[in-house]
Amino acid sequence: MAFSSYYENTVRRGKHKIFIGMAPGVGKTYRMLEDAHALKQQGIDVIIGLLETHGRKETKQKAEGLEIVPRLSIPSGGLMLTEMDTDRIIARLPQLVLVDELAHTNVPNSPREKRYQDVELILAAGIDVYSTMNIQHLESLNDLVARITSVVVRERVPDRILDEAHEVVVIDVTPETLQERLQEGKIYAPEKIQQALDNFFQRRNLIALRELALREVADNIEDHAVASSYQNQFCNIHERVLVCVSTYPNSVQLLRRGARIAGYMNAPLFAVFVANPDDFLTKEESLHIETSEKLCQEFEGTFIRTTSHNVAESIAEIAEKYRVTQIVIGASRRSRWQVLWKGSLIHKLLRLLKNVDLHIISDYNKSGTHDSETKIKTASRK
Numbered sequence: 001m002a003f004s005s006y007y008e009n010t011v012r013r014g015k016h017k018i019f020i021g022m023a024p025g026v027g028k029t030y031r032m033l034e035d036a037h038a039l040k041q042q043g044i045d046v047i048i049g050l051l052e053t054h055g056r057k058e059t060k061q062k063a064e065g066l067e068i069v070p071r072l073s074i075p076s077g078g079l080m081l082t083e084m085d086t087d088r089i090i091a092r093l094p095q096l097v098l099v100d101e102l103a104h105t106n107v108p109n110s111p112r113e114k115r116y117q118d119v120e121l122i123l124a125a126g127i128d129v130y131s132t133m134n135i136q137h138l139e140s141l142n143d144l145v146a147r148i149t150s151v152v153v154r155e156r157v158p159d160r161i162l163d164e165a166h167e168v169v170v171i172d173v174t175p176e177t178l179q180e181r182l183q184e185g186k187i188y189a190p191e192k193i194q195q196a197l198d199n200f201f202q203r204r205n206l207i208a209l210r211e212l213a214l215r216e217v218a219d220n221i222e223d224h225a226v227a228s229s230y231q232n233q234f235c236n237i238h239e240r241v242l243v244c245v246s247t248y249p250n251s252v253q254l255l256r257r258g259a260r261i262a263g264y265m266n267a268p269l270f271a272v273f274v275a276n277p278d279d280f281l282t283k284e285e286s287l288h289i290e291t292s293e294k295l296c297q298e299f300e301g302t303f304i305r306t307t308s309h310n311v312a313e314s315i316a317e318i319a320e321k322y323r324v325t326q327i328v329i330g331a332s333r334r335s336r337w338q339v340l341w342k343g344s345l346i347h348k349l350l351r352l353l354k355n356v357d358l359h360i361i362s363d364y365n366k367s368g369t370h371d372s373e374t375k376i377k378t379a380s381r382k
Contacts (some may be wrong), residue, residue, distance in 0.1 A: 014123040015166040018102065019132045020217065022209040023201065025178055025187035028132040028171045029053075029100055033062040036098055036130065040066065049097040049122070049129075050084040050115070056186060066098075074109050081107040086118040089127070096128045103137035103155040116157050133157060135213040148208045149200055162216070170217040175206035239267035242324040243301075244315055245292045246273070247285040250330050250361075255292060257361055258328040259299040267326070269301030272318050274311045312348035319356060327353070331362045 019028040029052070040046045048068040053059045069089050071082035083106050089097055099122075104115040112118055119129050136145040139156045146152045162168060173181075179201060181187055188196055215238075243258035245251040255271060262269040273289055275281070281289070289305075296303040302322075308314035319327060329346065346360060 012126055014125065014127045014129055016119070016123055016128070016161075016164065017130045017167040017169065018162065018165045019130070019169050019171055020135060020162075020213060021132075021171040022135055022213045023178060023206060024054075024134065025181050026171045026173050028134075029059055030062055031169075031171050032098055032100075032130050032132055033059070033066070036066060036096070037062075039096060045095040047089070047092065047094045047097050049086075049089045049099045050101070051098065052100045054187075055189070058186075069097075074107055076108045083107055083110050084115065084118055086111070086121055089122060090125045093125070094127060096130065097122060099129055099131045102131040102133040102161070103157045105155050114157075116161050119161075135209055135216060138162065138216065141212060141216075144212070145209070149205045151200055168217050170213050172210065172214065175203050175210065178206055179203065239265040239326060240322060240324045241265070241267050241269050241326045241328065242315075242319055242322070243269070243271040243296075244274075244327065244329040245271050245289065245296075246330065247281065247288055248330060249288065251288065251292045252295060254328055254330055254361055255295050255299065255301075257359070259301070261326060261328065261359065262299075262301070265326070269296070269299055270304060270318075270322055270324065271296040271301055272304045272306065272315060274314045275305065275307045276309065276311075277307045278309070312345055312352055315349060316352035319353060324356060326357050326359065328359045328361060331360050 019032050021028045036046045036048075046066060048063060048066050050071070051059075051063055051068065053063070069085055069092065072085035072088070074081050074083055084099065099115065099119055102116050102119065106113055106115060106118075112121075116131075119131060122129055135141065136149070136151075136153050137155055137157050138159060140159050142153055142156055178187075179197065182193055182196055182201055185193065239262075241258050241262040243251075243254050245254065258271070259269055261267075271292065273292070293303040293305075304318060306314055306318065315327070318324070327349070329349070346358065349358060
């Protein structure tokens, strides 16, 4: 398919590409304009629906040569304010429109409250959109960002906007580079620089926000990969650890080992207990499972209870459901004869699972120290 035909306007919904970053000044708008110029050179009808340069000379220069749709004037409180003219953009019917600052709240008396609502109208008209936003404006991260930066972000974008985007590109620079840009006056006016460095642009804040941006895009990629993959196949970018809990006393040790592995990998922790519907737990066994569940919760993990005659299949189903990449399990307590007769849970899991690592943990030995851990990698996850 020719590149230009890709942008032909039909009844299809427009495609949305979002440039996202950890903070103002990383270069989202500049990169968006760069891509727009490249498309224009290939014959694509590109216009600027809304551009915020914030006085940045490089950004303003990069916009030269691209058609800009005049803003809509809106009377508000005795003043004449401006916003993006969505109706005019749709009437113009370009192949691609650039919309800066997706999280922006429109001025009073605007046809719509939020800029992302304007973007949704443009997309519904079959026009592709490139837009920009910072990670702190994502709705689900609002509380976390407030804890990190002590700043409550008022302008927010629903998570579904990011989820529905056809492409999300993270524009990444190091915190040190961003602070240098700030000190050089490339982000804010000189009188605001020190205040920004002392508050939002502190290095620890930027490190945390950068990680949030990178993780959010990784999650977005993984979710799209899962949605488009074949049955029983999935793509994992993040590690996820599952501990298999039983009525044996070593379950507490398994949970602690699993929690350490999850901590090393900065991964979510899950624990599962598969009960046999034909068996009744003793009071001691029930208390042991409750203790394991409480410990899992202390590690901020998710404890899962399920019932099945086939333990291996149940564990494999849960591993697939939660996209687990690492399973921690205790060494078999069966005799060799029992293993030969009934089979080993570990061997059954090896047959059922793909792209999952198994960590087989033995009991504590008599001296109170750990026996060795066996790690079986079932398949490469590159």
